[in-house]
Structure formats: structure tokens, C-alpha cells
Amino acid sequence: xxxxxxxxxxxxxxxxxxxxxxxxxxxxxxxxxxxxxxxxPFTAKTGIRTTMVDTDNAAAPIRAMVEAGNVxxxxxxxxxxxxxxLCDEGILESIDATTLPDGSDGTPASDDFFPGAVTDCAxxxxxxxxxxxFDTTKFEGEKPSQAADFFxxxxxxxxxxxxxxxxxxxxxxxxxxxxxxxxxYSNLATSEGQGRAFSKLDTIKQDIIWWEAGxxxxxxxADGEVLMTTAYNGRIFNASIDEGKPFEIIWDGQVYELxxxxxxxxxxxxxxxxxxxxxATSTEGLAEQxxxxxxxxxxxxxxxxxxxxxxxxxxxxxHLPSSPENRRNALETSVDFxxxxxxxxxxxxxxxxxAN
Amino acid sequence: xxxxxxxxVQAATAAAGPEIPLKxxxxxxxxxxRRRAFLLVLPLLLFILLTFVIPIGQMLQRSIYxxxxxxxxxxxxxxxxxxxxxxxxxxxxxxxxxxxxxxxKERKLAGExxxxxxxxxPGSRSLFTAAARGADRLTAPYRPALMAEDGKWADxxxxxxxxxxxSPWTTDFYLSGIDMQRTANGGIERVDEGSRVYLxxxxxxxxLSAVITIICLALAFPVAHLLATLPMARANLLxxxxxxxxxxxLLVRTTSWIVxxxxxxxxxxxxxxxGFIGDDGRLALIYNRTGTIIVMVHILLPFMVLxxxxxxxxxxxxxxxxxRSLGATSWTTFRRIYLPQTLPGIGAGVLLVFIxxxxxxxxxxxxxxxxxxxxxxxxQFHMSKSNWSQAAALAAMLLAxxxxxxxxxxxxxxxxxxxxx
Numbered sequence: 001x002x003x004x005x006x007x008x009x010x011x012x013x014x015x016x017x018x019x020x021x022x023x024x025x026x027x028x029x030x031x032x033x034x035x036x037x038x039x040x041p042f043t044a045k046t047g048i049r050t051t052m053v054d055t056d057n058a059a060a061p062i063r064a065m066v067e068a069g070n071v072x073x074x075x076x077x078x079x080x081x082x083x084x085x086l087c088d089e090g091i092l093e094s095i096d097a098t099t100l101p102d103g104s105d106g107t108p109a110s111d112d113f114f115p116g117a118v119t120d121c122a123x124x125x126x127x128x129x130x131x132x133x134f135d136t137t138k139f140e141g142e143k144p145s146q147a148a149d150f151f152x153x154x155x156x157x158x159x160x161x162x163x164x165x166x167x168x169x170x171x172x173x174x175x176x177x178x179x180x181x182x183x184x185y186s187n188l189a190t191s192e193g194q195g196r197a198f199s200k201l202d203t204i205k206q207d208i209i210w211w212e213a214g215x216x217x218x219x220x221x222a223d224g225e226v227l228m229t230t231a232y233n234g235r236i237f238n239a240s241i242d243e244g245k246p247f248e249i250i251w252d253g254q255v256y257e258l259x260x261x262x263x264x265x266x267x268x269x270x271x272x273x274x275x276x277x278x279x280a281t282s283t284e285g286l287a288e289q290x291x292x293x294x295x296x297x298x299x300x301x302x303x304x305x306x307x308x309x310x311x312x313x314x315x316x317x318x319h320l321p322s323s324p325e326n327r328r329n330a331l332e333t334s335v336d337f338x339x340x341x342x343x344x345x346x347x348x349x350x351x352x353x354x355a356n
Numbered sequence: 357x358x359x360x361x362x363x364x365v366q367a368a369t370a371a372a373g374p375e376i377p378l379k380x381x382x383x384x385x386x387x388x389x390r391r392r393a394f395l396l397v398l399p400l401l402l403f404i405l406l407t408f409v410i411p412i413g414q415m416l417q418r419s420i421y422x423x424x425x426x427x428x429x430x431x432x433x434x435x436x437x438x439x440x441x442x443x444x445x446x447x448x449x450x451x452x453x454x455x456x457x458x459x460x461k462e463r464k465l466a467g468e469x470x471x472x473x474x475x476x477x478p479g480s481r482s483l484f485t486a487a488a489r490g491a492d493r494l495t496a497p498y499r500p501a502l503m504a505e506d507g508k509w510a511d512x513x514x515x516x517x518x519x520x521x522x523s524p525w526t527t528d529f530y531l532s533g534i535d536m537q538r539t540a541n542g543g544i545e546r547v548d549e550g551s552r553v554y555l556x557x558x559x560x561x562x563x564l565s566a567v568i569t570i571i572c573l574a575l576a577f578p579v580a581h582l583l584a585t586l587p588m589a590r591a592n593l594l595x596x597x598x599x600x601x602x603x604x605x606l607l608v609r610t611t612s613w614i615v616x617x618x619x620x621x622x623x624x625x626x627x628x629x630x631g632f633i634g635d636d637g638r639l640a641l642i643y644n645r646t647g648t649i650i651v652m653v654h655i656l657l658p659f660m661v662l663x664x665x666x667x668x669x670x671x672x673x674x675x676x677x678x679x680r681s682l683g684a685t686s687w688t689t690f691r692r693i694y695l696p697q698t699l700p701g702i703g704a705g706v707l708l709v710f711i712x713x714x715x716x717x718x719x720x721x722x723x724x725x726x727x728x729x730x731x732x733x734x735x736q737f738h739m740s741k742s743n744w745s746q747a748a749a750l751a752a753m754l755l756a757x758x759x760x761x762x763x764x765x766x767x768x769x770x771x772x773x774x775x776x777x
Contacts, residue, residue: 088485090464209643212721224620336482342741344478351553353726
């Protein structure tokens, strides 16, 4: 009995001693994409074993682990907003941006990553976007091609689907009204700018069908309930590529958000975790992930590569929010702005919704 | 000598035995029975205390207690305590602010402190986090040093908000729940017309719930009466039709209504193909208030039918027959004989449906469109933004409204008349 106990203990120690990078991610298609694109190739290349753990949102569990002093996760996939907050609160290890690998074309990492994609504690892995989508079969003549067309009910009469939430909606309204992406948030911070966004929304208020869950917009389009709708780009990609629906995306005026890899403070295999993050956020690592899911790599060099979807024929470039032709008029969601203003703008938004 | 006291005691008890009055012995026996009954109830009592009373108490406490700022700014708390309300912030105040910012930086508290102030003055969370990040580089004199970083530090509204937040006990969350805000000199005023949302929504929630309850009652009364008067076998069959939707998932039912009611949906398409309406005149039955009412009536209907049915089933038909034989018209019989006997069921059904309707949020969220939002959607919003204090204050307001109506009901109808089944 004692022998058995000893050997079990010994094998446990051996197991722990062998560096084993544990990655906590979102599960589902997204988790599967990171497993195929990052974990498996990393083990194949370095011999360091990797484990994937699924969760709804890693931000809460890693905070609990760090506060309890029992960190069992080495790398976590979290939203940029959470990464910034947790970094401020000292929950994350800082990551030295200068150690990130240069792009495959030789561009230094600092220039190769999209602005804002590398922060003190996190490195961007992919970005997803709020876009406008429409059903091509509903248009005989000219098709909508820019954000302003969403608000043009004279040229394109019909219902519009819009997310019932000020975030990404007010930004779209301002961009459709001609505000350059770089000035959207400085405008929205003022009462006049907010007024301008709401009066733009007023022009289509009677034609809006509001949605709340990400699964709704493709359904609204398929049912013919709306002519155009805002949506998450991944949902429209699934409907059009995997299910063959005749949906098209207007990338003009897209509002995108970032997901990142971060390392919780006190991770047991810190060196290996850093190694993993460097590997996964290299040009090839990021491009590889986009082969499995239509979220764009936040590196210029990755977007320059030709990425083929896992079905073996779809070229991903035109479907990614990060590709240069889709980014001509794109805006990154400002985490700081929404933390500061979400209550205020939500109140104004709800007041506007109720008023007729 | 040693045994004397014992004997005395024995003698005393022997003498007292028969002299204990019957009343006292009865009281003693009853107390024992009560204790035993209490012990039997104790597990349930503890359960309710732990899972209901304490959490709700904590929730209510959260609506008036927030130590995010007061715990992170000890020096400012001292300065505010030493100066009367409305004092202009001088160099001492800014020095206190600077030392607190350093304190926040060291303990990573700037986010929480900024969040608390941000509730009153939007845009100030980033002010705090940014200032705390550079707090170790601040040097005296602090007022110009901080002003050079951001002019917002001189905003009197910001200082009024900090003074209010210097005590963890606050009415801020209830103030914003009734669309009020603090002015720079410590008074209160209504918020801009463009931001008034809660009071109107509060009234609308109760109004919409009342409409839903009335429709439910009008629909459920005949159904329950039919169920109660039919022979058992057929009544049971019909009962399944009432219960089947009751057992189906809420989301499934809501989504089925979307399929039926949307403008390209079943009902509109039938009406168009039957020629009642033109293809461009399709009715807007969903994503508005109509949709919210239709779907919520359907979802809440069983809660009205079941109590009504259970009361109506035991009403003896002889009273109505007697009234008719004494010459009452059928309307009088219904109004004076049958209806009063169903009151306990009506009361229970109305209360159940109304209270459930007041707290609904998933159905209004899915089918409500722009004007179908209810108060609970706002509670959910604040929960999701981690503003638990505001959510708690709004929830407490809703609770107060429901309790007030419950009290009114008790005064007008009497809660003892309630019969749930």
C-alpha cells in the first residue's frame, strides 16, 4: 500500500515537473481553432506538452486563481477589455513586447501588429467585427456598398436590423454620417456628438427591428424580416460559407474588437507560457488560426499570406475583418471610452428608444 | 445535619406537586409542543434565512453601500470630513488627492475608485486610472501638477461626487433610479430631459403588467369555468392543453411566437393569401408593445387558469341554482353569487401573474423591440456591467412597488382570501 502511494506520488511529481502549458480558452469552434492552430503545432515543434481547458470567459476563473494563490492555468484567452482591466489590477504577468517575433517579412513586431493589439499584459490573437450584412437576392439593381447606405431608406427602402445596445451602433451612425474613424470617440464624448449620432439614428428609427442575441441577425435576414442588418461577422460567415446562404457583408464602417492571450500572475510554467505566446502570435501562428474561424489576425504580415479555410477552397482574405481591403474604413472599439460612458450612453439610448 | 436540606427540598416538591395550577401545567405542556413544532420547522426556516432573507438583505445593503472610493482614498476622506460641503478644493485637498492616487497605484485600487465616481460623473474612471498610473511622478505643488495632466480635476461636479463617495453609505443609486443627480453645491436636480429613463420605464412596467394581467383574467376565467364544470375525463384532457405549454421551455415558446407573428410569419402570410391585407400592409405584431403583450399573456396564462380552476371546482352548483330558482337573472346570479365565490382564485391568479410580469425580462428583450423594454431589462444591464449597486437600487424600487400593491391588496381584498390551489 505504502509502495503504491509512493509510486503515485512520484509519478505526480514527475508529471508536474514536466512542463505542461495549460491554455484556457472559450471552447466551441473558437477553442477548437486554437487547439488545431496553436497547441498541437507548438507541442510538435518544441516537445512541450499542452492542455486545453474550456470555459465561458477565462477572465473570472483566472482572477479567482490568482487571488487564491493557486494558479493552474499558464495562458488564457481573454477579451482586450478584460486584459486591460486585469492588468490594472495586477492579475496578469507583463509581457515584454520586444520579445515578440518579427513578421515573416522581417517587419519588427512593433510595426507588424495592428495599433493597440499589443498591451502591457496581453497580445492580440484575433479580431471580430460588427458589420452590416444583406441578402443579395433581395436586390435587383444596385446593392448597398457602404455604411451610409444602411441609413438611406430612399435608395433602399425596407426594414433594418440593429443591435439594441448603444455600443457599436452609435459609432456606426457617426461613421455613416461622415465622421472619420479616428474622430468617432472624441465626437461621442461630447453631448453634441452624441446628439449627432442619435439624429442619424432618428432617420431610420421607424424602420428598425432590434436584435439582442448574435444568432438573431442571420435569422432575420433568412426570414426576409429585414433588408439589411448589423451582425457579428462570424455569424454571417457561417451562414454564407457553411450553410450556403446568399449573404454579403459591407465592411465599410466596421467596428472591431480584439481577443488576446494573457498570462496569469504566478503561472507555474512562466517560461514555457511566454514561449507559447510568442509561437502562437507569430505571423504563421495567427494566420493558422484564421484557417479555422473567420476572425482576423491582428498582424499585417499574417494578412499578407493566403489563408485557405478548412473546407479547402474558400480563400479567407475577403471574409476577415483584418484584411487590408476590408479595413479601409474600420474602427477599433475603445475599451476606455465604453468603461467611462456606458451607463450614461445606455440611459440616453433607452430614453431615445422609448421616445417616439 | 447534612441530609436536612435535601429532606426539606423533597418535602417542598411533594407539597408543591398537586398545588401547581392547571393553567400553568397546560402552559408548560403547550410550550413543549410549540418547541417541538418549532424544531420541525427549523430546517425550512434556516433554509429560507440562508437562501432568501440574507441574500436579499445583502442586495438591499449594496444599494446604499459602496466603499469603492472611500476605501481607496483615506486622505481625501479625512479632508472632506474636516471641511464643510461646498468648500473649494485648495492645495491641501490636491495634496491629499495626490497621496491617494499613489495609494491607489500601489494597491491597484484606481479602477474601483474611478468606477464609483464614474457613476456620478461619466468619464471620470479613465481620469483616475490614468492619473494613478503616473502618480509616482507627481510633485508639489499638486494642484498645477494634476491640472497639467487633465483639466477635469478642477470640475466642481467631480469634487461634489468625491465628497458624496467619501462615505460608503450613499443614496446616489436611488437618486439616479429616480432620474435625479447631485449639483456641484450639494443640492439635487432632475437629470437632462434626454437621460430621464427610469421613472417612465417604472410606470410603464406596472402599466404593461396590469394590462397583461387583465387580459389573462379575461381569457382564463371562461376556460377555468369550462374545465371546472366538464366531466372529469374531458376536463383532464383539456387540462393537458393548458399544462403542455406550461411545461415547455420559455425560450421555445417565445421563439415560436416570433415564427408565428413576424411580418413574413405564419399569421401575416395567411392573412395575405386569404386577401384580408395586401402584401405591403403586413401587420406589425412583434418587436413592439403588441408583441410583448401577446407573448407574455400566453406565457403567464397557466398561472391564472390553475388557481381559478382549483377554486371553481369546489364551488357547489347548488347556490347558483338556488339563486335562479328565486328569480335572479343569469347576470345577477353570476355577479352576486358565482363571482364572489371565485374571488380567492381571482386574487391568487392576479397577484401571481402581475408579480411575475413585473419581473420579466427575457421575453421583452427578445420580442419587445424599441418600446417593449421593461424595468428588469435595466436591472439586467447594470448587472452585466458589474454595477451591482445600481442594479440593487433598481431591484429594491421594483420590490417596493410590488410590496405596496400587495399591501393595498391586503387592505382591499384581504390576504386570507387568497387560494393558490
